[in-house]
Amino acid sequence: MFRVRRVLPALLFAAVPLCALAAPDFDRDAWRADYATLKQALERDYANLAWIGSTQSGVDLPALDRQTRRALDSAENDAQAEQAIRDFVAGFHDGHFSFLTTLQTGAAAAEPASVDLTAADAASGCAALGVGAGGHPGFSLPFESLPGFKLLSDGMDQPLRTGLLTTPQGPRIGLLRLPEFAxxxxxxxxxxxxxxxxxxDSADDMRDALMDALADAVATALQGFAAxxxxxxxxxxxxxxxGNDSGDVLTRLFTxxxxxxxxLLVSQSPAGTAYLDEQLHRLTGALQEHHPDPAARRLLRQSTAAFQQSRRSAGDAPCDLSWTWSERRDWNAMPCRRLVEAGSSGGPLDYLPADAIxxxxxxxxLNWAQDVRAHWGAWTGPVYVLTDAKTYSSAEMFAARMHDNGIARTVGVRTGGDGCGFMVASPPTTLPHSRLRLRMPNCVRxxxxxxxxxxGIAPDLPVLPQSGESDRARAWRLLQTVGADWRTRHGGG
Structure with missing residues (x-):
């Protein structure tokens, strides 16, 4: 009896609804209002909402919504309520839809005086530009440690990490590491x-020139492989x-x-409208200020007309996406996705011959890849693109364009699934009670x-990690997979 009496109060305590045990200063209704604000912002601004709400996305958004509402109903304090919203965001599996640092209120510091980099030495100047500030990421697999590898360029003191790999009865492989598209x-x-x-003239111009130098370095590496x-x-x-749009641009160097x-589609939102206006300004400026020849004038007018039509569409009454919280629909059958056509991921035109203008x-x-047209076709042989679960954003764009244009086969693991992020900068969404700040992608590729x-980009040739297998062993297995595919498709060996 003694033990029963000791247990009964605990049982009665456990039967009390959790909401009755909430911290005295915990405002559940305010957190629920934050969640409602977040969903409204997603309906209004988030470019991927229709896709995430589709049956093809792999995300059960109605179930995620129910889970979040239950978590808020049972939360006992601010930490648990915040975790419920963070779990909701994580459930989208979209790295660009993410939290930003919560800002403190108060007077902002004044901007410091600008620094003249033209007198700086290379080490100081590159540091001031932020080059290398993030550290060099670990590469996907340790190919350099395998038999038959010859290092050509180390990617530290030299521009890129490159090497040649020769395996028994296998092809001679030129390895190009691209740690970032920036x-x-x-x-x-x-x-x-x-x-x-x-x-x-400016730090931004220096970064642009460095991007041009990166394209030069990639072309040189590819020509070296051919030699x-x-x-x-x-x-x-x-x-x-x-990184940036070079994930699209650099694909031209491989064919x-x-x-x-x-x-490219942009959200029917202020951010999407801003991008359309930006491109219209650039197109009309080219027409009015740069004296285009007849062929260029025709292409500029066609692109201007297309963006003007998109701009009108952006001003139409947007369709209602609130259905995404209660049902899932077929992506291909949706009459409206709250998206507006915006040219291509490579500019107003998805393709423009190198000698057209x-x-x-x-x-x-008209087409941003024109910047590197002198290097188009630096390599013309077979190409394989290695991806893993930490391949994101512009790197996914590179893998997708290489695959979808028939330039390359992809090998490895499905990419992380960030997709398109931001065509223009836009203010984050700030939730009124918690002050949590979130960024939302404004574009779709x-x-x-x-x-x-x-x-995410699924590989043509999956090479998944296996239990008990070292990274070196998996790297060797991946090379064997690539070699076998190359022999089958190109008659090598």
Missing amino acids: PTAYLGLCRQVWQQLRSE AKADLVLVDVGNDPG TRPVHSAP ADMTIAHR LRADGSDEVA
Whole structure:
């Protein structure tokens, strides 16, 4: 009896609803209002909502909503309520839809005086530009440790990490590591070309010039593989977090065939409208200020008309996406996704021949890959692109464009699934009670099959981690997989 009496109060205590035990200063209704605000912002601004709400996405959004509401109903304090909202965001599996640092209120500090980088030495100047500040990411697999590997360029003091791999009865492989699609990842390259960079007018111009130098370095590496009689090129974008539009642009260096950028859609939101306005300004500026020849004028007018139509569509009454919280629908059958056409991931035109427009300024405003047209087709042989679960964003764009244009086969693991992020900067969503701040993607890149790139890029040749297998063993197995596929498809060996 003594033990029973001791247990009964505990049982009675456990039967009390959790909401009755909440901390005295915990405002559940305010957290529920924050959650409602977040869902309204998603309906209004989030470019991927229709895809996430589709049956094809793999995300059960109605179930996620129910789970979040239950978690808020049972939360006992602010920490648990915040975790419920964080779990909701994580359930989208979209790395671009994410939390930002919560800001403190108070007076902001004044901007410091600008720094003149033109007098800086290479080490100081590159550091001031932020080059190498994030550290060099670990590459996906340790190919350098395998038999038959020869290092050509270390990617630290030299511009890129490259090497040649020869395996028994296998092809001669040119290995190109791309740790990031942003110039600030390439410290050796920055130091090498600093004398050219310091002649630029601003830090932004220096970064643009460094991006041009990166394209030059990739082209040089590819030409080196050809000179070394490599049978194929393996481009490693494992652990690559993305970066900028070079994930689309650089694909042209791997083939002489026409390469088409992905259809680009922007959210029917202020951010999407801002991007459309930006492109219209650039197109009309080219028409009015750069004296285009008749062929260029025709293309500029066509692109301007397309963006003007999209701008009108952006001003239409948006469709209601609140259904996403209660049901799932077929992506391909949706009459409205609250998205607006915005040219391509490579600019207003998805393709423009290298010799179509002589004026580089006009050519660039139509198709951004024109910036590197001197390097198109630096390599023309077989290509494989290595991806892993930490391949994101612009690196996914690279893998998708290489695959969808028939340039490369993908090998490894499905990518992380960030897809398109931000075509223009836009203010984050701030939840009124908690002050949590979130960024929401304002663009969508479509695959060749019409799906949203945020789903991730599945490899043509899966090479998944296996229990008891070392990274070196998996690297060797991946090379064997690539070699076997190359022999089958290209008759090698």
